[in-house]
Amino acid sequence: MTDPSEPTEHTEHTEPSGRTEASGLPLLAQLRRLAGLPLEQGETLPPQAYTSPAWYERERERIFERDWLCVARADEVAAPGDYLRVDIAGHPLVITRDEQGELHALSRVCRHRFMDVLPPQTTPERGRLTRLTCPYHTWTYRLDGRYAGQLAGAPLMNKVDFGPRERAACRLPAARVTQWQGFVLVCLDAGAEPLEPQLAGLEGRLADYGLAGWRTVAVEAWQDVPANWKVAVENGSENYHHMGTHARTLEPVLPGRTTVLDECEGRWFTMFTPYAHAPGAGPPQGMLLAGLFPQCVLALLPDSAVWVRWLPTGPATHSARFGLLVPPGTEPSAEQLAAARESVRVLQGEDLVAVQGVQRGLESSPGPSSGRLCHLERPLWQFQRYLAGRLLP
Ligand code: FES
Ligand SMILES: [Fe+2]
DSSP states (O other), rough: OOTTTTTGGGOBBBBBOOOOOOGGGGHHHHHHHHHHHHHGGGGGGGGGTTTTTHHHHHHHIIITTTEEEEEEEGGGGGGEEEEEEETTTHHHHEEEEEEOOEEEEOOOOOOOOOSSSOOOTTTTEEEEOSSOTTTTOOOEEEEHHHHHHHTOOOOTTSSSSHHHHHHOOOOOEEEEEEEEEEEEEEEETSOOSSSSGGGHHHHHHHGGGGGGGOEEEEEEEEEEEESSSSHHHHTTTTTTGTTTTTTTTTTTTGGGGGGOOOOOOOTEEEEEEOOOOOSSSSOOOOEEEETTTTTTEEESSSSSSEEEEEEEEEEEEEEEEEEEOOOOTOOOOHHHHHHHHHHHHHHHHHHHHHHHHHHHTTOSSOOOOOOOOOGGGGGHHHHHHHHHHHHHO
């Protein structure tokens, strides 16, 4: 792997003034410089941070293999035997729930000859199982309690040396898993700091919503979107683009310019956008947008919510998965549900024009120089600090 700190990772840009821009610095030095800027002087990340395979490899190692990642809602795997497939930047996992109600995050790589035990070509993303049987040569793994991932059976292996000790040691590796406010988060690093203390402030901000009890009523997903994962995260973390990208859809209802941004620190952010036409007296109603770095955003309305998680599938591709939530006691009609799904598709269609257009710009040659950030893009400025904390040596 090429070290992103080496000069091979950058392109020199000479401005018309003849001044060499900071983009002439190696990428890590640029990130360090950006993370030291006040918001008023905020700039975009350098384009190479969205295109470089070596930079992506560093993100894989230092973010996706080490930090907590929000991947599901707990009610998507509510009953014993329920499973949900999730792929984390090259790590195929399955979330399962055992008879005791405990969640597990198991590797889907079979311990025989590396087959995906739940291949997307033949198995649904979600389902229910009592055991996990690899479809290649039918080795079978348990899903119950502390034996989750343990080999239960391997046919015709009695003519080779594959004794009880080796069988007992043969199990699908498990990642850490935790629940927070009804979300399921996983972490591939056994030594990572616990998540909950890092989210104490966000928990307080969301307390009035009782989010843990909200229910998933629909899921929409997009695979292999041709844009770096950070382009999608950044797009979903600001309302500045309502006036452009969503000029005829979101902007008339939730105008980005009236957004009030909270001065958050650390790995989460919140902002509130009041409805353009508030329904009568009382406290302002609108959308609370909450973000959880590195790759999750939640948009909370008084009677529904949409949450999104993005995961990279390569240096310049990602998957996006949207969950529609409703508060306890709410039962949307079939028509309401169809309308909500359609609105997610329309808004994501508009956002995809933006994120793919941005990626084309980032990949243009010679690489563009950095742009300036608006005050409404505070979460992007904060995201750079998160990235610096993870990626700098
Ligand atoms: S690879 Fe899974 S049983 Fe052979
Ligand atoms: Fe958008």
